[in-house]
Amino acid sequence: MILDAVLPPSALDDVPQIVRSAEKLGFGALWTTETMHDPFLPGAIIAENSKKIKFGTAVAIAFARSPATMAYTAWDLAEFSKGRFILGLGTQIKPHIVRRFGMTWPDSVVGKLREQIQAIRAFWDTWQNGVPLSFRGEYYKLTLMSPFFNPGPINYPQIPIYIAGVNKRLASLAGEIADGFLVHPLHTQKYLQDVLIPAIKEGAESSHRKLEEICISVSAFVVTSPEEEFFVRSQIAFYASTPSYRPVMALHGWQEIGEQLSVLVRNGQWSEMPALITDEMLETFAIVSSVDSLPCRLLEKYQSLAGRLTLYLPYRPGEREHFWKHCLENTIDESK
Numbered sequence: 001m002i003l004d005a006v007l008p009p010s011a012l013d014d015v016p017q018i019v020r021s022a023e024k025l026g027f028g029a030l031w032t033t034e035t036m037h038d039p040f041l042p043g044a045i046i047a048e049n050s051k052k053i054k055f056g057t058a059v060a061i062a063f064a065r066s067p068a069t070m071a072y073t074a075w076d077l078a079e080f081s082k083g084r085f086i087l088g089l090g091t092q093i094k095p096h097i098v099r100r101f102g103m104t105w106p107d108s109v110v111g112k113l114r115e116q117i118q119a120i121r122a123f124w125d126t127w128q129n130g131v132p133l134s135f136r137g138e139y140y141k142l143t144l145m146s147p148f149f150n151p152g153p154i155n156y157p158q159i160p161i162y163i164a165g166v167n168k169r170l171a172s173l174a175g176e177i178a179d180g181f182l183v184h185p186l187h188t189q190k191y192l193q194d195v196l197i198p199a200i201k202e203g204a205e206s207s208h209r210k211l212e213e214i215c216i217s218v219s220a221f222v223v224t225s226p227e228e229e230f231f232v233r234s235q236i237a238f239y240a241s242t243p244s245y246r247p248v249m250a251l252h253g254w255q256e257i258g259e260q261l262s263v264l265v266r267n268g269q270w271s272e273m274p275a276l277i278t279d280e281m282l283e284t285f286a287i288v289s290s291v292d293s294l295p296c297r298l299l300e301k302y303q304s305l306a307g308r309l310t311l312y313l314p315y316r317p318g319e320r321e322h323f324w325k326h327c328l329e330n331t332i333d334e335s336k
Contacts, residue, residue, distance in 0.1 A: 005027040005030050005311075017317055025328060040077070043055055043081070057086075057088040058088040061089075061090060062091060062113055067116050067123065067142070078157070079155065083158070110170065132145075161180075162217060164181075165181065168196065171200045181217065182217050183217065185219040185312045217307065218310070221236070221312045233274040243262060311327070
């Protein structure tokens with residue numbers, strides 16, 4: 001298993017120090033998020049200030065962008081970083097797409113994301129191999145690529161595309177068409193084993209691929225202190241309040257709790273939500289452990305299930321150095 005890190009939501013001025021420190025410690029990749037900042041902009045800074053660490057978006061919101069803009073940005077970052085960039089895409093949920101990004105929500109989430117990925121790769125094929133741009137689907141019809149707008153071939157055209165998801169339809173799509181699947185932190189070992197991985201395998205087989213061809217990258221909740229416990233309870237409550245994430249709760253018989261959390265959200269009662277997350281739920285969704293025992297617990301839970309692992313904790317240089325070194329020294333297996 002390869003241990004990755006998450007870039008904290010910070011100013012671009014802070015990125016050089018973070019990436020240099022992350023590479024020195026030995027993280028496999030540094031992931032950027034789309035919360036308070038654009039997920040692509042740090043990529044150029046990461047590439048410029050590192051030599052071997054991979055980096056990617058986890059995630060960039062696909063439905064907030066056109067296939068063309070994503071194709072151009074990924075093409076530039078892949079070439080500039082000498083092949084270290086991973087394009088990680090997520091769909092978000094309807095309220096954010098419509099009310100935060102001002103875009104339309106598709107009739108088929110899976111259908112539109114499939115077309116976006118196909119369209120992105122159509123651009124790349126045109127630029128790399130001179131194939132005429134000719135992509136026609138339900139959502140996109142792309143047929144114009146004049147030389148003035150064609151960046152041409154690059155030395156690192158094999159850009160991995162990962163997609164994120166919670167439910168089995170997107171997991172199946174990852175198996176069908178993507179290079180990796182980004183597992184949402186709101187998961188359990190049972191949900192990963194019984195729902196997500198079988199769905200990825202089913203999707204892979206539909207495209208005559210093997211499960212092993214899709215990298216499973218997990219984001220995991222961990223609790224090693226009382227402060228982390230409150231934070232993780234809050235995050236679990238926040239995510240579990242989302243109706244589209246309800247299948248994870250339902251698998252364990254907690255659907256009613258999810259519905260209660262949704263009511264609290266609608267009423268703006270955010271402070272009351274963490275109390276609904278029981279100790280049993282906390283220990284099922286998160287690894288509750290001492291720092292010393294954490295690497296063993298991580299390996300026990302994920303070694304046979306994931307190729308990459310990211311803790312749901314942003315990496316900040318100078319903070320928790322012993323913690324990160326201990327995890328890195330005892331979990332990384334570069335052969336995965």
